Amino acid sequence: MKVYIKNLEFKIYHKFILPVRKEPMDYISGVFALIGGYFTLSEIEIAVLKTQVLLEVFRGHKLIVPLLAIILVLLLRGKKLEHLEYLGEKDTIISLKIADILDIC
Numbered sequence: 001m002k003v004y005i006k007n008l009e010f011k012i013y014h015k016f017i018l019p020v021r022k023e024p025m026d027y028i029s030g031v032f033a034l035i036g037g038y039f040t041l042s043e044i045e046i047a048v049l050k051t052q053v054l055l056e057v058f059r060g061h062k063l064i065v066p067l068l069a070i071i072l073v074l075l076l077r078g079k080k081l082e083h084l085e086y087l088g089e090k091d092t093i094i095s096l097k098i099a100d101i102l103d104i105c
Contacts, residue, residue, distance in 0.1 A: 015081055
C-alpha cells in the first residue's frame with residue numbers, strides 16, 4: 001500500500017503542484033478568467049431573463065464558487081505525464097513518460 005501512496009503523491013506533485021509553482025500567473029489568470037466568465041453569464045442572465053439566479057448562487061456560496069474555479073483550472077491545465085510524439089513519418093512513435101524509474105513496468 002505504501003508504494004501506491006508514494007506513487008500517487010508523485011503523480012499529484014508532478015501533475016498539479018509543480019506546474020503551479022513554475023507558472024503561477026497562468027493559473028491565477030485562469031481562475032480570474034473563470035470567475036469573470038461566471039459574472040458575465042450572470043450579467044447576461046440579468047439583462048435577458050430579468051432574474052438573478054446565478055448572482056444569488058454566488059452570494060449564498062461565496063467560498064464554493066471560487067473553490068470550484070480553482071479546481072477546474074487545476075484539472076484543465078494539469079500537465080500530462082505521458083507524451084506521444086511521431087518520429088519522422090507516421091510509423092515510429094516515441095513515448096516520453098514522467099514517472100518514478102523504479103516503478104515503471
